[in-house]
Amino acid sequence: MKKLLSALAITAAALLLGAGSFALAIAYPRAGAMAGSGPWQTDLTVGSAQTGPYMRARIAIMGLFALRKTEAVYYIARADSAGDPLDANYDYRIEGRDVPARWWSITALGWDFHLIPNEAGLYSFNWANVKRKPDGSYVIRLSPHKKEGNWLPAGAPDGGSIALTLRLYRPEPAVLEKPGSVDLPRIIREGRP
Amino acid sequence: MRRWMARSLAVLAAAAVVHAALVFSFPWLVMRVAHNRIAARAGGVNIVVHNPPTTAEHNPIVNSSPDLLYSACAFDLAGGPVRIRARVPATYWSVSGYDAETNNFFSVNNEGARAGLLDLVLAGPGGAVPEAGAARAVVSPSMRGVVLFRTLVPTADRMGEMVRVQKQAVCLPLAEK
Numbered sequence: 001m002k003k004l005l006s007a008l009a010i011t012a013a014a015l016l017l018g019a020g021s022f023a024l025a026i027a028y029p030r031a032g033a034m035a036g037s038g039p040w041q042t043d044l045t046v047g048s049a050q051t052g053p054y055m056r057a058r059i060a061i062m063g064l065f066a067l068r069k070t071e072a073v074y075y076i077a078r079a080d081s082a083g084d085p086l087d088a089n090y091d092y093r094i095e096g097r098d099v100p101a102r103w104w105s106i107t108a109l110g111w112d113f114h115l116i117p118n119e120a121g122l123y124s125f126n127w128a129n130v131k132r133k134p135d136g137s138y139v140i141r142l143s144p145h146k147k148e149g150n151w152l153p154a155g156a157p158d159g160g161s162i163a164l165t166l167r168l169y170r171p172e173p174a175v176l177e178k179p180g181s182v183d184l185p186r187i188i189r190e191g192r193p
Numbered sequence: 194m195r196r197w198m199a200r201s202l203a204v205l206a207a208a209a210v211v212h213a214a215l216v217f218s219f220p221w222l223v224m225r226v227a228h229n230r231i232a233a234r235a236g237g238v239n240i241v242v243h244n245p246p247t248t249a250e251h252n253p254i255v256n257s258s259p260d261l262l263y264s265a266c267a268f269d270l271a272g273g274p275v276r277i278r279a280r281v282p283a284t285y286w287s288v289s290g291y292d293a294e295t296n297n298f299f300s301v302n303n304e305g306a307r308a309g310l311l312d313l314v315l316a317g318p319g320g321a322v323p324e325a326g327a328a329r330a331v332v333s334p335s336m337r338g339v340v341l342f343r344t345l346v347p348t349a350d351r352m353g354e355m356v357r358v359q360k361q362a363v364c365l366p367l368a369e370k
Contacts, residue, residue: 018211128347
């Protein structure tokens, strides 16, 4: 009986430790595993057979059916340009210009990487529907409360952590050569709404 | 003391095995579930299912783009090659193939399609690629996988037009032509 209990305890501890370490490795990729430009992080091996086993598992959970880099490059931001985690309790200004690709879009996501429910049915802006200034630049307002212009709902206050995905479809060679040197939108926290 | 050390080492060794098994099997498992769900919704393998516009309530793929209309076909090449046909718009559009481990093994976009039409034959690994007229041929690394069509809706007022384009994508066994 004692041996059986001991074996069960070892099995339970191994399952817990193995599954827990797997979840942590997926949620927090090792430093240097991704290329960054400001708060935006990407991995150019995404979608390809050359990607590592951890990134492949990560994609299966957080971005199934990702395309290879020649077709699309995906940047994820979970923090603002000052390095603070994106939080549904704050207002943010996303300031940018067209990025070097045939088409781009910015999508707001909840902590679980699903779209954020909102009555307005607004989830993203892209090069065709974003309202621009005369010089071609734009400002997107990420906020839980309705804003003038390009309002991207961030869910209910206290909705917790949020994320942004920036998709570059048919990226130009400069993106593939130096993904960390691309001029990507700045994410500026404006304070509690 | 020795007994505790042996138990701790046993836990660590077994945990490493669990960890590695999850890392390597997870993509395969997720893809299997996705394949089965798509086939169930379409009414079988090698049949396209057209998803409605992506919203928070209808969000078939994690981290999917709300600017795109998605259609999918769970392919099974055990019975022979599959033909993929679609109308291709001038705006961004692509069709891409994913093997049993989630790898994207091919993609063709609106710039690579000829004359606004896509005609492609998807064959299984190891087999000869059959003659299929003007259609281009692609060999899949696995017998089962998913073909995904992406149709951009640039602005909301073009939704109806792009849904009509989306719904012209088809997968069917090559023998049916």
